[in-house]
Every structure is written in C-alpha cells, then in structure tokens.
Amino acid sequence: MSTDHLKIEHPIHPIPPRLLDEKNYPKPHIDSIQKYEELYKESIDNPDKFWARLAKEFLHWHKPFETVLSGDFEHGNIAWFQEGELNATYNCVDRHALKNPDKVAIIYEADEPDQGRNVTYGELLRDVCRLANLLKSYGVKKGDTVAIYMPMVPEAVVSFLACARIGAIHSVVFAGFSSEALKDRIIDASSKFVITADEGRRSGKTIHIKKIVDDAVKNCPIVEHVLVFRRTGSDVPFNSNRDIWWHDEIKKQRPHCPIQIVNAEDPLFILYTSGSTGKPKGLLHTTGGYLLGSAVSFKYAFDYHEGDIHGCMADIGWITGHTYIIYGPLANGATTVLFESTPLYPSPSRYWETVKKHKITQFYTAPTAIRLLRKHGQEHVKGHDLSSLRLIGTVGEPIQFEAWDWYDEVIGRKECPIIDTYWQTETGSIIITPLPGALPTKPGSAVYPFFGIDPVVLDPVTGEEISDIEAEGVLSIRKPWPSIARTIYNDHERYLNTYFRPYRGYYFTGDGVGRDKDGYYWIRGRVDDVINVSGHRLSTSEIESALLVHSSVAEAAVVGVHDDLTGQCVHAFATLKSDQEGTTDVKDLTLQVRKVIGPFAAPKRIYIVKDLPKTRSGKIMRRILRKIVAGETDQLGDLSTISDPSLISKLIDDVKNSN
Ligand code: 6R9
Numbered sequence: 105m106s107t108d109h110l111k112i113e114h115p116i117h118p119i120p121p122r123l124l125d126e127k128n129y130p131k132p133h134i135d136s137i138q139k140y141e142e143l144y145k146e147s148i149d150n151p152d153k154f155w156a157r158l159a160k161e162f163l164h165w166h167k168p169f170e171t172v173l174s175g176d177f178e179h180g181n182i183a184w185f186q187e188g189e190l191n192a193t194y195n196c197v198d199r200h201a202l203k204n205p206d207k208v209a210i211i212y213e214a215d216e217p218d219q220g221r222n223v224t225y226g227e228l229l230r231d232v233c234r235l236a237n238l239l240k241s242y243g244v245k246k247g248d249t250v251a252i253y254m255p256m257v258p259e260a261v262v263s264f265l266a267c268a269r270i271g272a273i274h275s276v277v278f279a280g281f282s283s284e285a286l287k288d289r290i291i292d293a294s295s296k297f298v299i300t301a302d303e304g305r306r307s308g309k310t311i312h313i314k315k316i317v318d319d320a321v322k323n324c325p326i327v328e329h330v331l332v333f334r335r336t337g338s339d340v341p342f343n344s345n346r347d348i349w350w351h352d353e354i355k356k357q358r359p360h361c362p363i364q365i366v367n368a369e370d371p372l373f374i375l376y377t378s379g380s381t382g383k384p385k386g387l388l389h390t391t392g393g394y395l396l397g398s399a400v401s402f403k404y405a406f407d408y409h410e411g412d413i414h415g416c417m418a419d420i421g422w423i424t425g426h427t428y429i430i431y432g433p434l435a436n437g438a439t440t441v442l443f444e445s446t447p448l449y450p451s452p453s454r455y456w457e458t459v460k461k462h463k464i465t466q467f468y469t470a471p472t473a474i475r476l477l478r479k480h481g482q483e484h485v486k487g488h489d490l491s492s493l494r495l496i497g498t499v500g501e502p503i504q505f506e507a508w509d510w511y512d513e514v515i516g517r518k519e520c521p522i523i524d525t526y527w528q529t530e531t532g533s534i535i536i537t538p539l540p541g542a543l544p545t546k547p548g549s550a551v552y553p554f555f556g557i558d559p560v561v562l563d564p565v566t567g568e569e570i571s572d573i574e575a576e577g578v579l580s581i582r583k584p585w586p587s588i589a590r591t592i593y594n595d596h597e598r599y600l601n602t603y604f605r606p607y608r609g610y611y612f613t614g615d616g617v618g619r620d621k622d623g624y625y626w627i628r629g630r631v632d633d634v635i636n637v638s639g640h641r642l643s644t645s646e647i648e649s650a651l652l653v654h655s656s657v658a659e660a661a662v663v664g665v666h667d668d669l670t671g672q673c674v675h676a677f678a679t680l681k682s683d684q685e686g687t688t689d690v691k692d693l694t695l696q697v698r699k700v701i702g703p704f705a706a707p708k709r710i711y712i713v714k715d716l717p718k719t720r721s722g723k724i725m726r727r728i729l730r731k732i733v734a735g736e737t738d739q740l741g742d743l744s745t746i747s748d749p750s751l752i753s754k755l756i757d758d759v760k761n762s763n
Pocket of ligand 1: 422498502524525526527528530613627628636639641
C-alpha cells in the first residue's frame with residue numbers, strides 16, 4: 105500500500121510543561137520517554153516478569169498464581185494467571201471501603217443538573233452486598249449470566265459489582281437498543297435474570313425502559329425474574345409473577361455478603377459488539393486479566409493520582425464505560441463520574457458545568473462529541489473554570505485535526521496533553537496511546553503502544569509483516585496481553601475465524617493503520633464491513649438484516665458514508681417486493697431499523713430503488729453504491745463485472761432526486 109501520506113510532516117506537540125511542574129501537580133508516573141521505553145521493552149522482552157509484578161502490585165489475590173501466560177494466538181487458547189484466585193468486587197470495592205469508607209467512589213451527575221448525588225466506597229459496599237444477597241435469594245449463582253439493561257444511575261454500577269461479587273457473569277445491553285436486540289442478547293447469553301429500571305431520563309426526555317424489557321422478555325421463556333429499579337417513580341406495567349421491585353426487596357437484605365472467590369480465568373462479563381456478519385458477538389472477558397489490564401492502563405494512560413476526579417463521559421453499555429467508568433477507576437480506588445445526560449442538555453455548556461462543579465481532573469470523551477460542541481461554538485465554554493483539568497482524552501474513532509486543535513485550544517487551553525486512546529471491546533483496555541507525561545503527541549495519531557502490546561503492520565494481501573518503520577497496512581498484534589477477550593460466548597470457532605485466522609499467529613484488529621517515520625501509529629478506521637457512527641460500532645449486514653425482516657423489502661444494501669458530525673453515517677438502499685411497491689415508504693423502513701436494532705442505528709438516508717447493482721454471480725456491489733452516495737460518480741472503478749450497466753445512471757438519478 106502507498107505510504108505517501110506518511111511523508112506529510114505533522115506538527116509535534118510537546119508535553120505541556122505545566123504537567124511536569126511539581127509545585128502544582130503530582131509528578132507523572134511515567135515522566136520521560138526513556139522511562140516509557142525501559143518499561144515497554146521489559147513488557148515485550150520479559151512479559152511474564154513484567155505482568156507478574158504488576159498483577160501483585162495492582163490486585164489482591166486470594167490465592168496466588170503460578171503461571172503468568174499460557175496459550176498463544178496460533179491456537180487461540182490464551183489464559184493468564186491460571187492458578188490465581190480473586191474476586192473483582194473485592195478488588196474494586198471492599199479493599200478501598202475497609203481503608204477509606206468515606207471516600208467518594210461515584211459522583212452521579214444526573215440528567216437534571218441538581219439531582220445527582222455522591223456514593224462513598226462504604227455505601228457502595230453495602231449496596232453491592234445487599235443486591236448480591238438479593239440475587240442469591242433468587243437462585244442466581246456462579247457462572248449464571250445476568251442481563252443488565254439500565255440507565256446511567258449508581259444502581260447500574262451496583263448491579264455490575266453485585267454480579268461479580270457472587271461470580272455471576274454480567275451481560276450489559278446498552279439501554280438504547282430496541283426490545284428485539286435486547287431479546288436476541290438475552291437468548292444468546294441464556295440470561296434467566298434481568299436487571300432494569302422503570303424509566304430512564306436523557307436530555308429531559310423519558311425513556312420507557314421497563315416497557316422495552318417487557319416486550320423483549322415476552323418472547324424469552326428463559327427469563328424467570330426481572331428486577332426493577334425505581335428511577336422516575338412513574339406507573340409502569342408490573343407482572344407480579346415475574347417482576348421484583350428493587351426498593352421492596354433490597355430492604356430485606358443484609359448489607360454483608362461474602363465474596364465468591366473465582367479463578368482468574370472465570371468469566372467476569374459478556375459484552376456484545378458488531379462484527380462483519382449480522383449476528384452480534386458476545387465477547388467474553390475473564391476476571392484476572394481484564395481487571396489487571398483495566399487497572400494498569402487506567403493508572404498510566406490517565407496518569408491517575410490519589411485525589412483525582414475521573415470524568416469518562418461514555419455509557420456503561422459500551423466497553424469504554426465498563427473499563428474506564430467502572431473497573432479501571434474502582435480497582436485503583438479512584439473517584440469516578442457517572443454522567444447520565446448528554447453534551448447538549450440543558451445547554452451545550454453541560455460538560456463544562458460538570459467539569460467545574462466536580463473539579464474533574466481527567467476528561468474523556470469521543471471525537472463525535474467534540475465535533476458537536478465545536479459546531480455550537482466557543483461561547484458555551486467561555487466563563488467556565490476548567491483549570492482543574494490535567495489531561496483530556498478521546499476514544500472511539502479517529503479524530504480529525506480541526507477537532508483535535510479545538511479540543512487542545514478551547515478545552516485544554518494548550519496546557520493539557522490530549523491522549524488519543526485506541527482500543528476495542530475485544531482488547532478490553534487501551535492498547536495504543538500517548539502516555540501523558542512521557543510522549544509528545546501529533547494530532548490524529550494514537551502515538552505508541554501501551555505496555556505489553558506488540559503491534560505489527562501487515563500487508564493486507566500477502567499477510568506479510570512490513571518491517572520498515574514507515575508502513576501502511578492492517579493492524580495486528582503479535583503477542584497476547586492480559587485483557588484480551590478469551591472467546592465469543594458459545595462460539596469459539598467464530599472467535600478463531602474472526603481474530604486469529606485472517607493472519608495466522610496474530611490477533612487481527614480489523615482496522616487499517618499507518619506507522620510514520622517516528623514510529624507513531626495512525627488508525628485509519630475499519631477495513632471490514634463495520635461502520636462507526638458517533639463511536640458506535642454497527643455492522644452493515646446487521647442493518648441489512650433488520651431491513652429484510654420488513655415484509656415489503658426484497659433486498660437491502662447498506663453503506664457507510666463520511667459525515668462531518670458523526671464520523672460516518674448509514675445510507676441504505678432497498679428494493680421492494682413487486683406486489684408491495686407503493687405500500688411502503690422511507691419512514692416505515694427507518695422505523696424498522698429503530699425497532700430491530702435501536703434508534704442510534706437508524707439510517708440517515710434510505711433510497712427505495714428498482715434494483716441494486718450486482719455482479720454476474722449475484723453479489724451486491726456496495727462499492728458502487730458508496731461512490732454514488734459520495735458523489736464520486738466519475739470514479740466508479742471497474743464495472744466489468746456488473747450484470748446490468750444501465751442501472752448505474754438510474755441509481756445516480758434516484759440518489760440525486762432524493763437529496
Ligand atoms: C473502545 C471502543 C472499536 C473500534 C476500533 C476502531 C475505532 C476506537 C479509536 C478508534 C481511531 C481511536 N476506534 N478508538 N479509531 N482512533 N482512538 O471504541 O471500542 O466500540 O469496540 O470500537 O473503534 O475502528 O476497531 P469498540
């Protein structure tokens with residue numbers, strides 16, 4: 105692949121001197137490039153020694169491990185700290201509550217700015233124990249999966265940790281998914297118990313969460329109980345044979361519950377994510393390795409120090425929320441912010457009000473939010489004291505220079521390093537990032553690998569490793585790290601096919617990448633059929649399948665298109681069954697996607713067309729559709745395999761007319 109664009113000279117942003125000024129700030133844990141290089145080298149040359157040391161430093165083990173790493177990518181049988189035994193909740197709550205019960209664990213910033221509250225480690229421990237006892241009283245035990253469909257309230261965190269306390273596996277479903285998507289995930293994970301709320305609140309609007317759960321479980325005979333937390337107190341349907349009120353039952357439970365000590369390789373959670381085929385993948389993370397990866401990356405990437413207030417704006421329904429709202433901060437005994445609202449509610453100053461109010465030291469969000477706030481203008485930032493911020497971070501998609509500069513100047517006031525953190529649901533924790541006190545940054549680059557990560561750039565066609573420092577290709581990783589997902593729930597074969605078989609012996613990320621002459625990594629985005637809309641991973645075939653369920657749709661093709669605000673957006677083409685023409689419009693089809701997946705997956709545009717371009721062997725040519733919607737009709741490329749060339753001009757007209 106061409107490496108021409110690696111030749112562009114990018115500005116280098118040194119570490120802001122303020123960060124290294126010990127009068128005002130704690131000394132960064134990794135405060136020079138030499139220190140980073142030394143530790144990085146050890147982590148690659150001697151991973152057993154490196155990770156054994158950190159595993160003992162960061163985690164409490166009830167039984168020590170003997171083996172550090174076993175298994176390899178060739179066989180896809182990775183295990184870390186095999187004989188070790190521990191409990192994730194003990195590590196995230198008990199040990200801090202015992203030492204420092206009054207320290208704030210969670211700052212809940214509710215949708216309405218004046219309705220939040222703080223939860224201390226002591227309170228968190230009691231709440232978790234009560235819920236753990238409640239779960240046990242309903243027969244939930246080690247190895248069972250519990251579905252969590254909750255708004256961003258402290259009780260959601262309590263739910264994660266109560267499961268982990270008794271060795272149950274949580275399967276959190278983002279509360280923006282539809283009832284059908286929730287149903288699929290409950291069935292796939294065989295969850296007999298569901299935790300939810302009456303309603304949610306976002307941007308002043310009500311989300312009818314319980315109703316969505318009712319619709320989902322109607323078709324899941326496997327579900328025995330639904331536990332309902334009262335968030336708004338509105339009347340909601342209640343099935344007394346199946347539903348349980350949180351507030352009624354929790355009162356009956358003792359605030360003490362012994363922990364279930366588990367093996368390091370026992371599962372901690374399942375989290376579904378989109379892949380290149382329609383069916384979502386339930387990635388399974390295990391206790392020891394995941395917790396270690398979260399704890400270590402949290403401390404070093406965010407340069408966490410005692411007293412910091414960590415503000416990660418993600419939703420707990422995604423991996424970023426799991427790792428950097430809950431497990432990473434709590435494993436370090438930190439104070440973490442749980443933000444229930446949106447960047448625009450009640451005004452585009454909401455984030456900055458929140459930073460000021462809680463004196464947030466690390467602020468972490470996605471480029472899509474930065475683009476949105478940049479569009480609304482600086483006046484919403486002005487007048488807000490952001491001086492508590494020590495570093496700011498981004499995650500979820502590549503960040504463009506303009507957004508990076510705005511973040512740097514307007515939010516960071518050129519005094520805060522920006523950490524552009526690259527990672528995935530599969531990696532469990534950050535794998536490429538600048539370390540704020542050690543590595544100069546270049547806008548748009550995720551910089552260098554984190555400890556233990558050995559990235560390689562492969563030629564996508566030959567699969568050969570490109571050993572030149574300047575390289576362009578696909579990103580793979582050579583060696584296992586502790587927090588890599590161990591399997592896809594109930595489908596280990598798919599795990600092997602997706603991650604380890606495309607390029608034998610390597611973990612394949614699915615992302616394109618460039619490496620410049622300074623060894624800096626530039627993530628280019630997905631090379632498979634995954635679209636990234638506002639940092640949400642969607643699969644084109646998942647949306648196509650949703651459209652095909654509609655009784656009028658004959659065929660559907662979905663493509664990702666560049667969008668200034670959301671990074672990418674979804675455009676869908678559909679043909680209707682001949683007897684259905686005229687019966688269905690674009691609105692029906694949009695509703696269909698909202699229903700099957702969720703509102704966030706709704707296509708920005710849907711074109712109802714007469715026919716789709718296909719190869720002679722019948723494969724839909726999405727490449728052509730992509731060019732047509734991008735307006736690049738002069739660059740349609742090789743059309744020799746298309747079965748009906750006359751279709752092209754019709755499609756171009758259809759797209760033009762609908763704009
Ligand atoms: C943590 C998370 C993973 C995909 C990943 C890549 C994209 C994430 C990025 C980034 C460029 C970054 N991605 N971080 N692209 N720069 N800093 O987002 O997990 O939802 O599984 O998405 O997101 O394409 O493969 P997940």
